[in-house]
Amino acid sequence: MRKLLATALCLAATVTATGCGATVEKQADAESSAVTLTNCGREVTYDKVPERVVTNDVGITELMFALGLEDRMAGFAMPDDKGDLTGVPWKGGYEKVKWLSKDQLTKENVLDARADLVFAGWNYGFREEGGFTPEALKKLGIPSYVLTESCRNGRTDSSRGIMPPLDALYADLTNLGKLFGVEKRAAALIADFKEQVAQVRAKAPTGDGRPKVFLYDSGQDQPFTSGRFAAPEQIISEAGGTNVMHDVADSWTTVGWETVVERDPDVIVICDYGDVSAEQKKKFLLSYGPLRNVSAVRHKRIFVLDYVDLVESPRNPSAIARLGTYLRTVAGRR
Numbered sequence: 001m002r003k004l005l006a007t008a009l010c011l012a013a014t015v016t017a018t019g020c021g022a023t024v025e026k027q028a029d030a031e032s033s034a035v036t037l038t039n040c041g042r043e044v045t046y047d048k049v050p051e052r053v054v055t056n057d058v059g060i061t062e063l064m065f066a067l068g069l070e071d072r073m074a075g076f077a078m079p080d081d082k083g084d085l086t087g088v089p090w091k092g093g094y095e096k097v098k099w100l101s102k103d104q105l106t107k108e109n110v111l112d113a114r115a116d117l118v119f120a121g122w123n124y125g126f127r128e129e130g131g132f133t134p135e136a137l138k139k140l141g142i143p144s145y146v147l148t149e150s151c152r153n154g155r156t157d158s159s160r161g162i163m164p165p166l167d168a169l170y171a172d173l174t175n176l177g178k179l180f181g182v183e184k185r186a187a188a189l190i191a192d193f194k195e196q197v198a199q200v201r202a203k204a205p206t207g208d209g210r211p212k213v214f215l216y217d218s219g220q221d222q223p224f225t226s227g228r229f230a231a232p233e234q235i236i237s238e239a240g241g242t243n244v245m246h247d248v249a250d251s252w253t254t255v256g257w258e259t260v261v262e263r264d265p266d267v268i269v270i271c272d273y274g275d276v277s278a279e280q281k282k283k284f285l286l287s288y289g290p291l292r293n294v295s296a297v298r299h300k301r302i303f304v305l306d307y308v309d310l311v312e313s314p315r316n317p318s319a320i321a322r323l324g325t326y327l328r329t330v331a332g333r334r
Contacts, residue, residue: 037175040151041162046143049180050117056105056125059313060147063172064119065093066189066314067182074113075100077125081274106132110142121147122160123252124311145179148172149231149251149312160251161229166197166238169231169312189314196317197238200324204240205331213241213327214265214296215310218276220284222254231312232269235305239324240331241267257290267330268296269323273307301330 052074055061075098134144148168177186215232217224226232227248244263272278309319
């Protein structure tokens with residue numbers, strides 16, 4: 001969010017026709033027949049079109065904005081460490097919709113907002129601690145929709161992800177389009193995103209020329225990173241790299257530094273958010289003794305993307321384009 005490069009601005013331009021500020025398709029009346037969707041592998045029926053949606057976190061909120069659904073929202077929760085919002089493609093949505101909490105959603109602010117749908121995800125608002133779960137909200141008479149990137153996959157109590165990350169993005173856009181009666185807009189947005197990704201893929205390095213990439217979110221004792229079910233997996237692969245943690249059957253998770261050293265990434269991508277700046281993270285990586293012989297550290301090949309680029313969001317295609325440009329440069333020098 002902090003700096004939108006040319007590709008991000010291009011994204012803003014391309015979604016204008018299908019998202020922010022566009023004329024909303026004629027939506028189904030709130031009293032119309034129920035809508036049944038498949039969410040996290042199970043069928044969920046919504047009795048009416050939601051009119052007071054609350055969302056948790058930036059990527060989820062911007063999925064609503066990208067579909068032009070600000071008028072269907074009662075508010076959002078999002079920490080204020082997720083970047084500067086002044087230059088985002090959906091600035092109008094942020095100006096229009098109430099910021100309910102600079103932490104995360106609670107039962108209290110959901111009830112205060114008179115929400116008729118909570119759109120969140122596991123570790124993106126939904127959590128067993130404190131009892132903020134879809135089941136708990138159902139007991140209050142409030143339906144939920146779970147971000148597909150965050151769906152629990154049954155491998156452990158906390159492992160998440162049931163499909164490739166971009167498929168998760170497209171599944172959520174398709175479901176939201178059906179639920180809110182904006183299916184044409186959702187289809188156009190998906191087609192535009194797929195075209196943007198295809199253009200990057202066509203120029204990406206192939207075979208042994210693909211740089212190995214490690215995603216660094218945070219952590220010093222152990223790094224927090226992305227397995228194959230979180231958005232960075234396909235952001236890296238479609239951009240022309242290989243996620244060194246591809247074999248980890250989880251979304252966002254912790255690994256050991258010894259694994260990073262063993263897999264010797266050519267590039268490290270930093271996820272920029274929180275109290276520790278990207279520059280501080282970079283200094284740590286470059287000075288951390290166990291990493292001194294890792295190729296990315298030796299050659300100072302460190303690339304920064306914002307948090308919203310790296311969680312499921314409508315910014316994923318522009319992140320792929322920016323990283324793709326960088327990886328092609330790296331591949332050309334190897």
